[in-house]
Amino acid sequence: MGIQVFVLGLLIGSFLNVCIYRIPRDESIVVPGSHCIVCMNKLRAIDLIPVLSYLFLGRKCRFCKTKIGLRYTIVELLTGLVFLLLFNKYGYGIDFTIYIILMSILIVIGFIDYDHMIIPDQLVFVATMIGVLVVLYNKKFPMYIYGTDSWYSPFLGVIIGSGSLLIISLVGMAIYRGQEVMGMGDVKIFIPIGLFLGAKMTAVTLFLSILVGAIISILLIVWGYKSIKSHIPFGPFIVIGTFVSLVWGWDLYDLWYEFVFAM
Ligand SMILES: [Zn+2]
Known part of the structure; x- marks a missing residue:
């Protein structure tokens, strides 16, 4: 069970990265799909796997070779860890669901406040x-x-x-x-x-x-x-x-x- 919760956290964390980057710039968090912020090339599904894409793409954009910051992976791992610890504390149920929603929003807020x-x-x-x-x-x-x-x-x-x-x-x-x-x-x-x-x-x-x-x-x-x-x-x-x-x-x-x- 724990591993599923951790992977869910990585995937949500990947979306939180989009929110952290786009919300302060008044961009939509839905469209356009994920793209490299330097060359604007659309990323493929294989480029979007949390943590692994970062490791296997050599930490560079596939198209323009711009170095990808470690930050994205840190946010993904952090979200995974937060979800896992909340799961260990509360198990599956309404508390867990409510608190992962709160923590997801707060992680976005924390990084935006840190950046801007x-x-x-x-x-x-x-x-x-x-x-x-x-x-x-x-x-x-x-x-x-x-x-x-x-x-x-x-x-x-x-x-x-x-x-x-x-x-x-x-x-x-x-x-x-x-x-x-x-x-x-x-x-x-x-x-x-x-x-x-x-x-x-x-x-x-x-x-x-x-x-x-x-x-x-x-x-x-x-x-x-x-x-x-x-x-x-x-x-x-x-x-x-x-x-x-x-x-x-x-x-x-x-x-x-x-x-x-x-x-
Ligand atoms: Zn690029």
Whole structure:
């Protein structure tokens, strides 16, 4: 079973690459079919097999010999791995389906934010609409996804996630005189995350995103890759935080709970 899920992840990852490249350029993600972005030659089915095509074509376009970036393969493998770990956690079922949809959209958002420092509104909108469906559907099955039967958990999640970042953003603007320290995209992306994860796991996600973001930013500055003034996109850290929450969130939550009550 695991291998099928991994291959499904590779195939979806291949499509996510198309989304990552085309959405910020306002191109359609359906037409035209996959083509080399340098010579525009249409790729054949054999050129489109995740990972393998990359290895066997010698990492070059078949037509113009332009070098193909390792990035495409990394996105495919990453998506495969994400799907596999979610499958190990949830098995086949509605949770798994819902979370691979969320993570697919988030992987696209994370890489677009990394490349262009923007989180496209249309992706947040699509994720939010699916999140609303999850909330409506979940009413019939309390506890199924959120680990609680309180109906307001997803809405509280939105308030915790988006609300906290909005406050950070406003405070930052006040301190740095109008300079944006936290983009509105980061605030908005927590709307679907709140709806998909519920209050507690959204809080864990927020905590992890800020923690991982702070550690990596400090390392990048210490190692001289970034200066204290450079803008480091926060989106990728939110994506990492969400994924860690989905797979290990309740374990972390229990650890924290025990720790607090042991004091
Ligand atoms: Zn080419």
